[in-house]
Amino acid sequence: xxxxxxxxxxxxxxxxxxxxxxxxxxxxxxxxxxxxxxxxxxxxxxxxxxxxxxxxxxxxxxxxxxxxxxxxxxxxxxxxxxx
Amino acid sequence: xxxxxxxxxxxxxxxxxxxxxxxxxxxxxxxxxxxxxxxxxxxxxxxxxxxxxxxxxxxxxxxxxxxxxxxxxxxxxxxxxxxxxxxxxxxxxxxxxxxxxxxxxxxxxxxxxxxxxxxxxxxxxxxxxxxxxxxxxxxxxxxxxxxxxxxxxxxxxxxxxxxxxxxxxxxxxxxxxxxxxxxxxxxxxxxxxxxxxxxxxxxxxxxxxxxxxxxxxxxxxxxxxxxxxxxxxxxxxxxxxxxxxxxxxxxxxxxxxxxxxxxxxxxxxxxxxxxxxxxxxxxxxxxxxxxxxxxxxxxxxxxxxxxxxxxxxxxxxxxxxxxxxxxxxxxxxxxxxxxxxxxxxxxxxxxxxxxxxxxxxxxxxxxxxxxxxxxxxxxxxxxxxxxxxxxxxxxxxxxxxxxxxxxxxxxxxxxxxxxxxxxxxxxxxxxxxxxxxxxxxxxxxxxxxxxxxxxxxxxxxxxx
Numbered sequence: 001x002x003x004x005x006x007x008x009x010x011x012x013x014x015x016x017x018x019x020x021x022x023x024x025x026x027x028x029x030x031x032x033x034x035x036x037x038x039x040x041x042x043x044x045x046x047x048x049x050x051x052x053x054x055x056x057x058x059x060x061x062x063x064x065x066x067x068x069x070x071x072x073x074x075x076x077x078x079x080x081x082x083x
Numbered sequence: 084x085x086x087x088x089x090x091x092x093x094x095x096x097x098x099x100x101x102x103x104x105x106x107x108x109x110x111x112x113x114x115x116x117x118x119x120x121x122x123x124x125x126x127x128x129x130x131x132x133x134x135x136x137x138x139x140x141x142x143x144x145x146x147x148x149x150x151x152x153x154x155x156x157x158x159x160x161x162x163x164x165x166x167x168x169x170x171x172x173x174x175x176x177x178x179x180x181x182x183x184x185x186x187x188x189x190x191x192x193x194x195x196x197x198x199x200x201x202x203x204x205x206x207x208x209x210x211x212x213x214x215x216x217x218x219x220x221x222x223x224x225x226x227x228x229x230x231x232x233x234x235x236x237x238x239x240x241x242x243x244x245x246x247x248x249x250x251x252x253x254x255x256x257x258x259x260x261x262x263x264x265x266x267x268x269x270x271x272x273x274x275x276x277x278x279x280x281x282x283x284x285x286x287x288x289x290x291x292x293x294x295x296x297x298x299x300x301x302x303x304x305x306x307x308x309x310x311x312x313x314x315x316x317x318x319x320x321x322x323x324x325x326x327x328x329x330x331x332x333x334x335x336x337x338x339x340x341x342x343x344x345x346x347x348x349x350x351x352x353x354x355x356x357x358x359x360x361x362x363x364x365x366x367x368x369x370x371x372x373x374x375x376x377x378x379x380x381x382x383x384x385x386x387x388x389x390x391x392x393x394x395x396x397x398x399x400x401x402x403x404x405x406x407x408x409x410x411x412x413x414x415x416x417x418x419x420x421x422x423x424x425x426x427x428x429x430x431x432x433x434x435x436x437x438x439x440x441x442x443x444x445x446x447x448x449x450x451x452x453x454x455x456x457x458x459x460x461x462x463x464x465x466x467x468x469x470x471x472x473x474x475x476x477x478x479x480x481x482x483x484x485x486x487x488x489x490x491x492x493x494x495x496x497x498x499x500x501x502x503x504x505x506x507x508x509x510x511x512x513x514x515x516x517x518x519x520x521x522x523x524x525x526x527x528x529x530x531x532x533x534x535x536x537x538x539x540x541x542x543x544x545x546x547x
Contacts, residue, residue, distance in 0.1 A: 020524055035513050039293035043323040059296035
C-alpha cells in the first residue's frame, strides 16, 4: 500500500469521525498540537489504524511527531508497514 | 525539620536527579523560610507534577505556608482568575510551560532559578490573610461560572492519608504510582502517603501521562504496586494500554475514585491485576474520601444499575441524608471552606443523591443539580456557559451532558446574534476553558426552549 493510499484513508477517517472538531481537514491540518483532537480521540484513532493496517504501535510512537497531521500519520503508518 | 529523608522518588521527567528529592526539599525550604510566619505568604505552583513541584509542596507544608497548585494546561484567562483570587506572594513557575508576563503578577522578582523552574516573589494586591490552619487550596469548577477554591487544612489531609495507609496496608515497601495532577485531590494520597512512610513515589513523564501504553510499561518496569486513579483512567488503561503484554501480579492495591465506577470496569481490571485488593472510594474535593467499598471477589459485587456501591463511611466521617436523599458529610476531613472565607461547616451537602441498603452501604444514584463529572473532573455547566457567552456573536447558551459509552458527552446549545461557524466556537472554548470542559458538540438553535416557568428547558435540549 502506498503512502498516498494510506493518506486518503486517514483523511476520510478524520472526516467521518471528527467532523465536529475538524471542519475542513487538509493533509497538513494540525490535529494534536492545535488541540482539535483530545487524547482519547487520538488513542481511538491509533487503535483503529492498528487494526485496519495490522501493525502494533509502541508507547513512544504515540506522539505529535508521528500523529499531528494526516500527512504525518500516513507517513508513520507507511514506515511501520514497510519496516 | 521534618524533611522527607530516605524517601524514594523516581521521576521519569528528570531521571538524572533520582534520590535527590531531599536536597530539593531543603533547597525550597531555605528559599521559603524568610517569608514564613507571614499571614499572607501563599505559594502558587505553576508547574507540571515533577520532583520540583512536589518538593515545593513538602517544603511549604513543613513551614506551614499554604500552596495552591494550578492546572497550567488551562487557558491563561482561567489561570489569571485563580491568581487574582489567591493574591499570592510567591510563585514557583516553569518557564517552558507558561509565560508569566501574561498573568496578573506584579513586580516579579526571581530569587532563584535553574533550567526548569523559577522561584519568585510578586507584589500582592492586598493584605488578605489566610486561616492559620490552611495547608492548600484546590480550585474546582464553580456554579457561578468562576472557579472556586476548596481550602484544606493539614488536619483535613492528614486524617485521610493516615486512614488510607492503615486501611489498605500501605507500607515503606510500597511503590506508589503518582498519576493524578497536583491540582486534583487524588494526588493528596500519593504525594503525602509516600512521604509519610518514606515509601516509593513513581512520577511518570508529563508528556506521556495520557498514553496508556507508556503507563502500563511504567507500572510494570518499576514494579509499582499501588494505584489510585479515576474510572476514566482505568478504562483507558484497559482499552489502550495493551495490558496483555505484561504480568501485573505484583500490583497489590487498586484504588478507584472520582467518578461513578461501573461493575464491568472492576471485573475487567481484576483479570489483569489478579492479586490486588480493590476499593471504590467516594467523596468530593470538599470532604476528600468519605465512604469506601472494598470489593470481595468471592461475593457478587454490590451495585445498582451497573454502578458499584460507594460503601460505608470512613472512620473520620459521619453521613446523613436530607429530605431529598442528598448526602451530607460531617467530620475531620470536611474543608475549612471556599477561598477565602472559613465557613466552619458542621455538615457539607454533596449534591449527590444516594440510597442506602439494609447493610448500611450507600449507592450513588444521580446529581441533584447540573454538575457533570468527566475524566474525574467536576464541571459546572454554568462555567462553560459563562465562557461561551464572552463570545460577542453568541446570544444565549445552555450546556447539557449525557453519558455515551465510557465518555461523558457535553453539548453546547446556542443562539446567535451574528454569524459564526461551529468550529469557531470550539476554538473559542479552547482559549477560555480547560480542555476537559470543552463541549464535544455545538448545536445552533433559533431560540432555546423554555419551560412553562420561563427557564431554559434542559430536558427538551437533551432530547433535541
